Amino acid sequence: MAAGNAPTRPVPLREVAHWDLEADVVIVGYGSAGASAAIEAAAAGASVLILEVASGSGGTSAMAGGDIYLGGGGGTPAQRRAGFEDRTEDFQRYMMLAGGPDADAERVRLYADSALDHFRWLTEQGIPYRDTYLPGKRMAPGTGDCLIWSGSEDAWPFNVEARPCPRGHLPEVVGEMGGRVLVETLARRAEALGARPYFDARASALVADEAGAVHGVAAQIDGEWRRVRARGGVILCAGGFVLNADMLRRYAPQVARLADDPLSAGYDDGSGIRMAQGVGAAAIHMDELFTTLPFYPPESHVKGILVNERGQRFINEDAYPGRVAIHCLRQVGDRIYLLVDDAIFEQPTELSRIEIAAVGGSWEEIERELGMVEGTLVSTVAVHNRHAARGEDPLFHKTAKWLKSLDEPPFAALACHIGQAYYPFFTLGGLHTRPTGEVLGVDDAVIAGLYAAGRTACGLPRSAEGYSSGMSLGDCTFFGRLAGRSAAGAAPGG
Numbered sequence: 001m002a003a004g005n006a007p008t009r010p011v012p013l014r015e016v017a018h019w020d021l022e023a024d025v026v027i028v029g030y031g032s033a034g035a036s037a038a039i040e041a042a043a044a045g046a047s048v049l050i051l052e053v054a055s056g057s058g059g060t061s062a063m064a065g066g067d068i069y070l071g072g073g074g075g076t077p078a079q080r081r082a083g084f085e086d087r088t089e090d091f092q093r094y095m096m097l098a099g100g101p102d103a104d105a106e107r108v109r110l111y112a113d114s115a116l117d118h119f120r121w122l123t124e125q126g127i128p129y130r131d132t133y134l135p136g137k138r139m140a141p142g143t144g145d146c147l148i149w150s151g152s153e154d155a156w157p158f159n160v161e162a163r164p165c166p167r168g169h170l171p172e173v174v175g176e177m178g179g180r181v182l183v184e185t186l187a188r189r190a191e192a193l194g195a196r197p198y199f200d201a202r203a204s205a206l207v208a209d210e211a212g213a214v215h216g217v218a219a220q221i222d223g224e225w226r227r228v229r230a231r232g233g234v235i236l237c238a239g240g241f242v243l244n245a246d247m248l249r250r251y252a253p254q255v256a257r258l259a260d261d262p263l264s265a266g267y268d269d270g271s272g273i274r275m276a277q278g279v280g281a282a283a284i285h286m287d288e289l290f291t292t293l294p295f296y297p298p299e300s301h302v303k304g305i306l307v308n309e310r311g312q313r314f315i316n317e318d319a320y321p322g323r324v325a326i327h328c329l330r331q332v333g334d335r336i337y338l339l340v341d342d343a344i345f346e347q348p349t350e351l352s353r354i355e356i357a358a359v360g361g362s363w364e365e366i367e368r369e370l371g372m373v374e375g376t377l378v379s380t381v382a383v384h385n386r387h388a389a390r391g392e393d394p395l396f397h398k399t400a401k402w403l404k405s406l407d408e409p410p411f412a413a414l415a416c417h418i419g420q421a422y423y424p425f426f427t428l429g430g431l432h433t434r435p436t437g438e439v440l441g442v443d444d445a446v447i448a449g450l451y452a453a454g455r456t457a458c459g460l461p462r463s464a465e466g467y468s469s470g471m472s473l474g475d476c477t478f479f480g481r482l483a484g485r486s487a488a489g490a491a492p493g494g
């Protein structure tokens with residue numbers, strides 16, 4: 001893991017005797033946010049130069065399933081074909097709730113109003129979509145089908161706030177290569193429009209004048225120091241900070257409870273955030289950490305109940321597993337169990353590292369085996385079973401179709417322990433920006449010449465509890481585009 005959490009001091013403009021390279025727009029990072037920014041800036045007529053520390057485009061985006069969260073406006077072609085009419089107001093309400101107490105209303109409105117256009121734009125760039133729908137609870141199906149339920153839309157409390165609708169859109173790619181196809185397609189398009197990528201090019205500091213305005217970047221390209229001038233602006237699209245141990249300790253210390261499973265292609269070291277902090281940028285929601293607990297597949301396990309080490313339930317298990325995982329982290333103690341009966345038990349996936357902790361012919365036996373206080377687990381199951389048999393969950397409001405009385409022995413407790421089971425994670429906090437991508441300082445004023453998008457910024461997904469799969473790539477591609485347009489517009493003649 002990378003080290004260092006201090007802001008990176010900028011290179012003073014007065015010390016730059018000459019520029020080695022120049023462009024209207026200079027983009028740091030060539031993942032989905034950087035590629036989307038490059039396309040829009042180049043399409044607006046700007047000259048575009050991309051600095052990428054790796055030897056090719058992709059970043060963490062290329063590891064992703066490629067799920068993009070889209071809807072509203074009556075529905076995308078896949079939503080309509082599957083019989084869902086997704087109203088913009090429902091989409092917007094869901095996104096507001098998902099964004100948590102500091103949801104950015106302006107950003108959400110813009111995204112909800114424009115998501116159909118954004119889907120069209122993605123297809124125009126060449127991303128293939130099949131318009132097919134897969135019902136049920138899925139994680140990265142890898143079948144090439146398009147539409148899936150990828151969040152908590154049909155789970156409490158979201159399902160009472162907004163009419164449920166599936167909104168995860170996957171490219172037509174078999175296997176888990178959706179993210180790679182997404183970025184490669186966007187990168188090809190950016191380069192066809194004239195964007196110039198420099199690989200093995202690590203941006204190290206911004207170049208700023210005495211007033212704090214950004215004029216360029218200092219970078220090491222193929223081992224040589226270069227000063228790169230940005231006439232319109234620098235766009236930081238360098239990913240998050242999930243690989244920076246010092247930043248995690250400072251901002252998101254809860255990560256120490258998890259096993260070492262960061263979701264990153266290798267360069268999420270917070271360099272983009274720290275460079276911007278060096279010119280006075282504000283970073284927000286730095287403690288928000290997406291994590292998830294893949295306790296399904298098998299889908300039948302959604303009918304189980306999760307309990308903490310006191311034998312108490314704490315969440316409706318039909319919520320998105322990312323939301324479930326955050327509630328697991330909120331429990332006292334690291335021991336979390338999924339209780340199942342014979343009718344719903346299937347071997348958990350190897351990936352999940354969920355192991356069988358206890359098996360018994362009665363819940364009393366399981367309780368004893370787990371060393372819980374007598375009566376605690378047994379009464380939790382009894383209360384659950386009594387209501388589930390009537391299709392009700394008055395405590396946590398799980399929807400009826402996932403309710404089942406756990407009364408068919410043998411019974412089992414599956415260990416989903418924090419620090420042991422697979423809780424992969426990445427950071428959601430980042431630079432405070434306007435929807436235009438303009439970076440804001442700690443005084444809330446715009447920093448001239450500086451833009452950010454993707455996980456370097458704190459965008460649409462800013463509350464781990466509300467995260468739905470597809471929100472990060474939706475944010476990266478949509479707000480990456482806006483940042484590209486803004487920086488191009490700020491270039492001379494732009």
Ligand SMILES: Cc1cc2nc3c(=O)[nH]c(=O)nc-3n(C[C@H](O)[C@H](O)[C@H](O)COP(=O)(O)OP(=O)(O)OC[C@H]3O[C@@H](n4cnc5c(N)ncnc54)[C@H](O)[C@@H]3O)c2cc1C
Nearest residue numbers: 029031033053059060061064065067203454455470472473
């Ligand atoms: C297995 C997996 C599956 C996922 N599935 C989904 C999904 O289906 N849907 C979804 O929405 N999200 C998904 N995510 C999350 C999502 O992939 C990321 O949040 C998103 O791709 C981040 O994109 P980005 O453009 O901000 O960063 P990246 O794609 O990581 O791009 C940043 C680029 O910047 C480069 N860089 C970093 N520092 C520097 C520097 N100093 N100088 C130059 N270059 C630099 C990096 O090398 C990288 O190429 C998944 C993640 C993983 C790992």
